[in-house]
Amino acid sequence: MIFNTDTAKKTAELLLQINAIKLNPKNPFTWASGWKSPIYCDNRITLSFPPIRNYLREEFAKNIEKQFGKPDVIAGVATGAIGIGMLVAEIMGLPFVYVRPEPKKHGRENQVEGFLQKGQNVLVVEDLISTGKSSLQAIEALKAAGANVKGMVAIFTYGFDIAEKNFKDANIEVYTLGNYDMLLKEAVARQYITEDEYDTLKEWRKSPSTWGVEVE
Ligand SMILES: O=P(O)(O)OC[C@H]1O[C@H](OP(=O)(O)OP(=O)(O)O)[C@H](O)[C@@H]1O
């Protein structure tokens, strides 16, 4: 669920403005889930633009307090949300930890990096939700470390049913700054995409897990 439509519209505008949205239907992107996709939203690019990362962290901080109250700790999902998560922690004056996809294989062999005490209220920051698998893995690791996960926020979600089901099953409340529907609307309004690209994106969105998969 988006925090609100104004923020979702502005987030879409900003992502388009800095070319964080990449389209390549002829040579599809492979996602973390293994799905093939004509679109890739690279939120990492936002960190390279101070006014844009400031907007994102301020919107996160304001809306996190409103929806969840003030947590004890902010956790970023590695690697995409380490930067933005840390910026949110900084502006909220909170401690920060980050969560690796799996425990490190040497050193202290941690999956959760930083100082976290059992029973602390943790708010998870993710950069992007596709299937939600990466976020939920991080949430499981935080719970295993004794955290009380209050909820999760992300810059962007594709709004897939599978992600909504995954978060519902895990009883995790999720809010995002932006989403796919608003992005598509803004991309059309600003003529950022051609009619052919719009048709491809609409077709892809009907069945993203099978799009681009060669049938033998
Ligand atoms: O909802 P999901 O299907 O899990 O996909 C979304 C995840 O994919 C990306 O991470 P990626 O694995 O590419 O790694 P990175 O964050 O290190 O770039 C993104 O940062 C999310 O964490």
Ligand SMILES: O=C(O)c1cc(=O)[nH]c(=O)[nH]1
């Ligand atoms: O699912 C993914 O791996 C993914 C999709 C996307 O649009 N952007 C991204 O960073 N990851």
